[in-house]
Ligand code: C2E
Ligand code: MG
């Protein structure tokens with residue numbers, strides 16, 4: 001109550017829950033027009049190879065600049081868009097932006113720039129994602145192997161057989177599948193078994209305590225080992241300190257992402273001109 005006293009709103013008259021529901025409905029209505037109004041943007045965060053520190057690709061992360069509320073965090077509006085189905089349209093838009101950007105950076109730098117896009121459970125259940133992805137890749141001329149689609153275990157709360165079929169077909173195109181936020185679900189091992197995947201992303205909550213907390217280090221070491229034996233690539237999420245970086249190096253983790261290496265930023269902030277990122281010397285192939 002004390003918190004709302006200073007605000008000139010209906011809070012005094014409406015019970016908290018009704019107010020929250022109204023806020024949510026307003027926000028949902030605002031989101032419905034956000035795409036057309038140009039309020040959505042995609043930011044890109046680098047993923048690096050720990051062996052040499054080179055950027056191997058980017059993850060596309062959605063941003064919403066609300067005209068009154070300012071930046072609304074994805075954790076607030078994505079679950080909402082998932083609930084009311086808007087995520088399908090928004091997700092298509094993100095995919096289009098991200099694939100186009102990867103194609104531009106690839107052309108500019110002369111080396112294959114990878115791109116990861118988060119897929120929501122509803123996109124996998126409701127949409128012809130396979131057809132969509134094939135179309136978008138073709139439109140921008142991006143090789144399928146440069147695209148990764150990230151899913152969380154939330155996809156298993158829907159029609160599992162359909163989801164698994166879609167993921168198989170996506171891999172059939174040559175797209176890679178990453179299991180995001182690995183370790184946070186109630187049944188991580190079972191989804192690792194059920195979902196066709198190429199990459200495991202270790203959740204930030206485990207990475208956070210690396211080094212300072214013995215059990216977390218043991219857990220991360222086990223996940224890396226497990227991934228290796230299943231021939232999956234590993235990405236550690238949310239690396240913020242040199243200490244975490246060093247421990248991941250000791251554990252022979254292959255890839256990482258985090259504020260230490262780069263924050264999510266709009267595309268122009270990343271420089272991919274050949275002078276900034278020297279292209280590897282490729283042998284010239286003849287006939
Ligand atoms: P995620 O896919 O696990 O993305 C990683 C989140 O961790 C991002 O938050 C990123 O900004 C944040 N992060 C990266 N490095 C660090 C770090 O070193 N420290 C800390 N504290 N955080 C770090 P963000 O952008 O707020 O996105 C949150 C979640 O929203 C994403 O988690 C993803 O689940 C969802 N999301 C974002 N964009 C999309 C989208 O286009 N489609 C769908 N379906 N979901 C999205
Ligand atoms: Mg992700």
Ligand code: MG
Nearest residue numbers: 180181201237
């Ligand atoms: Mg994640």
Ligand code: MG
Nearest residue numbers: 180181203204
């Ligand atoms: Mg997450």
